[in-house]
Amino acid sequence: MYKKVFLILFSIFLLGAIVSCTSSNDGGPPWHFRGDLTLYNDTSFSISKLYLTPANEPEWGPDQLSSDLLSGDSYTITDIIPDLYDVKAVIIGNLSKYYAYKYDIPIEARHTFDLYAYNSDFSGSLEIVNNDTTGSYIDAIYVSPAGSGSWGPNQLESSIAPGDFKHLYDLPPDSYDVKIVWDTIPYNVYYYDNIIKSLTLLTINAD
Amino acid sequence: MKKYLKIVVLTILIVAFSVVALAEEIIVQNEVSQEKQHENSLKSNVTKENRLSSIRTKDKMDSSNSVFKGTDNKQMIKYKQFNDGEGDVKTKE
Numbered sequence: 001m002y003k004k005v006f007l008i009l010f011s012i013f014l015l016g017a018i019v020s021c022t023s024s025n026d027g028g029p030p031w032h033f034r035g036d037l038t039l040y041n042d043t044s045f046s047i048s049k050l051y052l053t054p055a056n057e058p059e060w061g062p063d064q065l066s067s068d069l070l071s072g073d074s075y076t077i078t079d080i081i082p083d084l085y086d087v088k089a090v091i092i093g094n095l096s097k098y099y100a101y102k103y104d105i106p107i108e109a110r111h112t113f114d115l116y117a118y119n120s121d122f123s124g125s126l127e128i129v130n131n132d133t134t135g136s137y138i139d140a141i142y143v144s145p146a147g148s149g150s151w152g153p154n155q156l157e158s159s160i161a162p163g164d165f166k167h168l169y170d171l172p173p174d175s176y177d178v179k180i181v182w183d184t185i186p187y188n189v190y191y192y193d194n195i196i197k198s199l200t201l202l203t204i205n206a207d
Numbered sequence: 208m209k210k211y212l213k214i215v216v217l218t219i220l221i222v223a224f225s226v227v228a229l230a231e232e233i234i235v236q237n238e239v240s241q242e243k244q245h246e247n248s249l250k251s252n253v254t255k256e257n258r259l260s261s262i263r264t265k266d267k268m269d270s271s272n273s274v275f276k277g278t279d280n281k282q283m284i285k286y287k288q289f290n291d292g293e294g295d296v297k298t299k300e
Contacts, residue, residue, distance in 0.1 A: 059268045086267065089259055097283075100259035114257055121259035126286075143286065144297060151297050152289035164282075171286045172261045177297065192299060198261060 035107040038076040039089065041069045043119045045199065049090035050075065054083050055104050080107045089117055095201040096125035099170045124173050124196040128180065129165040131207040137161055138206060140181035145174050146193055159183070173198045180206050263288060 041047050046068040051060040069075045087102045100121040105113055130138050138160040142151035160166055178191040189206065196202055 053267070057267070086265065087259070088267075099263070100261055101263055101265075102257070102259050103264060105257075116258045118258060121261060123261040123263075142294065144289075144294075148291045149297055150289075150292050150294045152294040153287045155284060155287055157284065167283045168286045169283055170263060172263070177299070190299075 033082070033109045034079045035082055035109055036076050036078045036112040037080060037085070037087070037105065037107060038074050038112055038114050039069065039087075040074045040114065040116045041071055043091065043117050043122070043199075044071050045091045045093065045119075046070050047089050047117060048092040049088075050077075051088040051090075052077055052080070052085055055086050056084075057086075060086075060088055076112070082107050082109050087115065089122075091122055091199060093199065093201075096127075096167065096169055098122040098124065098199050120173070120198050122198045123170045124198055125167060125169045125201045126171060126176070126178075126194070126196060127165055127167045127201055127203045128160065128178070129203060129205045130160045130162050131205045132162050132182075133207070134184070135162055137183045138180055139183050140179075141166070141168075142179040142181075143168060143171070144177050144179075146177050147175075148177075151177075151179055154181075167201075171196050178204060180204075 037052065039047070039050060048065070048068050050064045050069065051062075052064055053059065053061045064077055065075065085105045085107055087105060089100045091098045091100075100117060100123070102115060105115070107113055126143060128138065128141055130136075138156070140154040141156050141160075142153075143155055144151045155168055156166060173196055176194050176196055178194060180189045180191070181187060182189065191204055191206075194202060194204065
């Protein structure tokens, strides 16, 4: 009787060991049916954050880096369940933060997807400073690519007080037209053909 | 006696099965390692076409805000992209 019980328990233990060898802890496929992604930092800055989420996810999820990815280094995310993924990389500079993306990356089992980051792949930033000395507020800012025929939405959520500023980030490098709407005459002031470069902050001093 | 023989045979079979399973795992591991080395050598000769882009085509939400150096987070605004034709018509003066 005891031997039967022992045999049954021993069998359960062995089966458990076998199952644990052929499947993963997270309920997904075993590791040899997963893929990897390697990001090569060919920019001249450190990449501070890296996000990887399935393409159909509405959020970016947690940062995948435990420390900055230095210029010239690479980082591999391993054991990714095969699917389509989106990637976002962030460079946090002294003046602003800059973004770069790659969408619908096919991660396949037992393959490594190599992804490269260059300086020109990252966004730029624009700072609008209210330098008015008469107490006027900036009520709205429109920033439109120079080739566009419309102004798009107001970029501000609240007015800019005299001496204050707002900092727009994540602009694709391009030439932009800027319309600033004041709360006093002459109301609309235009700044045409401002070049936003990658990894660069452009400042417009409005007065 | 037959009962004990059955137990022994069954135990041996189970152990043998698990050993085979582990051996297969090791073989697969080696194959994957070799395949990756081969792929890496091939990819080093391929043009680096898989690169990032500054164009944001999806507005996914951030789970946490990034920390900035030298500026206040509340002054930061993510640029609102738009399609040509949205908003007031632009007339360059």
